Amino acid sequence: MPSDNYNRAQAMILDDKYNLAKTGFFKELREVVTKYMECDALKVDTFSNGNLDIVITISAKKLYKQLTPVE
Amino acid sequence: MARKIVITGGKGGTGKTTVCANLGIALARLNFRVLLMDMDIGLNNLDVVMKVEDKVVFDFIDVVENRCRAGQALIQDEAEPTLYVMPSCHSAKRQVTADAVKKVISRLSDTFDYILLDCPAGIDVGFRRAINCADEAIVVVTPHLSGVRDADKTITQLTANSVSVNVVVNRVRGDLVASGEMLSAFEVFGLLGHTALGVIPENDDVNCNVDLHACRKPFDVLARNLTSGSYDMYDCVSRYKGVFGRLKRKFKKNV
Numbered sequence: 001m002p003s004d005n006y007n008r009a010q011a012m013i014l015d016d017k018y019n020l021a022k023t024g025f026f027k028e029l030r031e032v033v034t035k036y037m038e039c040d041a042l043k044v045d046t047f048s049n050g051n052l053d054i055v056i057t058i059s060a061k062k063l064y065k066q067l068t069p070v071e
Numbered sequence: 072m073a074r075k076i077v078i079t080g081g082k083g084g085t086g087k088t089t090v091c092a093n094l095g096i097a098l099a100r101l102n103f104r105v106l107l108m109d110m111d112i113g114l115n116n117l118d119v120v121m122k123v124e125d126k127v128v129f130d131f132i133d134v135v136e137n138r139c140r141a142g143q144a145l146i147q148d149e150a151e152p153t154l155y156v157m158p159s160c161h162s163a164k165r166q167v168t169a170d171a172v173k174k175v176i177s178r179l180s181d182t183f184d185y186i187l188l189d190c191p192a193g194i195d196v197g198f199r200r201a202i203n204c205a206d207e208a209i210v211v212v213t214p215h216l217s218g219v220r221d222a223d224k225t226i227t228q229l230t231a232n233s234v235s236v237n238v239v240v241n242r243v244r245g246d247l248v249a250s251g252e253m254l255s256a257f258e259v260f261g262l263l264g265h266t267a268l269g270v271i272p273e274n275d276d277v278n279c280n281v282d283l284h285a286c287r288k289p290f291d292v293l294a295r296n297l298t299s300g301s302y303d304m305y306d307c308v309s310r311y312k313g314v315f316g317r318l319k320r321k322f323k324k325n326v
Contacts, residue, residue: 003251006258009219013262016223 014046020054029056038062073106073183075176076297077205077234081221083192085211086241090271090290091189092120094209097287097294099151103184106145108157108176110201111191112167115159121148123156130160135171141178155183169203176204194228208234209268209297213242214254219262226265237268239293244273246320249311256304269293272307 002010020026026044033039041059046052078091095107108131109117118124129144134157141157148154176186188205191197202208208229212222222238229236240256247253260267271289289305296303311320 003254003258005216005252005254006262009216009254009258009262012216012220013223016220017227 010048011046014048014052018046018052020044020046033058036064038064073180073186074207075180075186075188075205076207076209077110077188077190077201078209078211079190079198079201079225079229080211080218081192081194081225082213082218085213085218085222086271087192087211088116088120088189090209090211090239090241090293091117091187093290094293094297095154095185095187096148096151097290098185098298099148099154100291101294101298102153103298104153104182105151106155106157106179106183106186108186108188109159110172110188110204111197112159112163113161113197114191115161117156117189118146118158121146121156123148123158127158130158131172131175132160132163132167134175135167136165141175167200169200172200172204194225198225198228202229202232202234205234208236210236210238210263210265211241212238212259212263214240214248214256214259216254219254219259222263226263236265237297238263238265239269239271240267241271242273243270243307245307245309246311246323248308249316250320255308267302267304268296270305270307272305 029044030042033042037058037060039058039060043057045055045057047055078087078094080087091107095105098105107117107121109115111117112132118127123146126146129139131144133139134141134144144157145155146158148156179186188201190201210222210225210229212218226236238260240259243256244253248255256267256270269289269292271293292303292305295301310316
């Protein structure tokens with residue numbers, strides 16, 4: 001079980017490396033998510049295990065079923 | 072032909088100069104001819120750590136600016152006859168380029184087996200000058216969040232300049248690692264994702280500048296790893312595990 005310090009250090013390093021906030025990732029993610037659901041919270045965690053793992057957690061209040069993508 | 076290794080780390084206070092000095096001593100004990108070169112113009116301290124500050128006549132800026140020969144700026148260590156120090160100075164009148172330093176190093180390259188370059192803190196001009204003169208780097212990092220973050224940025228710069236990177240975790244407190252309050256050396260190696268070269272524990276004698284030879288064992292392991300490519304890590308945690316270890320931890324914390 002990794003320590004809090006380890007998790008903080010890893011988040012910091014990944015943030016310095018990829019800087020998702022600066023790339024506009026969060027803004028675009030919010031736009032996509034709000035198209036399909038009404039949500040309370042949206043959380044993005046990054047982990048590195050060789051590849052970069054991005055875990056997106058959405059606390060959805062209500063899903064707009066009529067907007068479910070057809071593809 | 073000497074191996075030219077820059078000792079860097081980004082953040083100040085990680086122990087770059089101390090690691091440089093002690094690694095030089097450990098390599099000299101293995102009968103290698105070693106040159107320690109202070110690349111920090113302005114905040115030069117290698118001469119102080121090596122206790123030769125009162126023997127400095129010429130420094131490497133004098134060599135670069137042709138006021139003396141390279142050999143005249145070398146100071147031989149009293150305890151280890153194969154170990155030499157080339158000190159730096161407080162200021163340089165003209166900009167010292169990496170090419171000028173490279174010329175000095177190449178002149179000394181056949182005389183030594185190892186040339187260790189003590190890099191200044193930060194990742195600006197002094198850092199770039201130092202890494203341009205080296206083929207390999209030892210990144211000295213402390214197991215603190217700020218140290219790990221700065222080391223990661225330093226490694227990014229080094230790999231962009233095609234310098235091969237080894238990592239040394241310095242100032243590890245075995246008691247804090249055992250209680251889970253400090254990042255372990257292996258966690259730091261995992262975070263930085265580069266070759267692990269050694270682990271150096273926090274040492275009061277080094278902190279108080281008492282005796283450079285006090286913290287001998289971890290640096291001997293480090294020197295062996297560097298010269299033979301072995302992968303032995305000094306264990307400073309296991310003594311703080313178990314019932315007696317817990318008592319030691321408690322005692323150390325109360326002190």
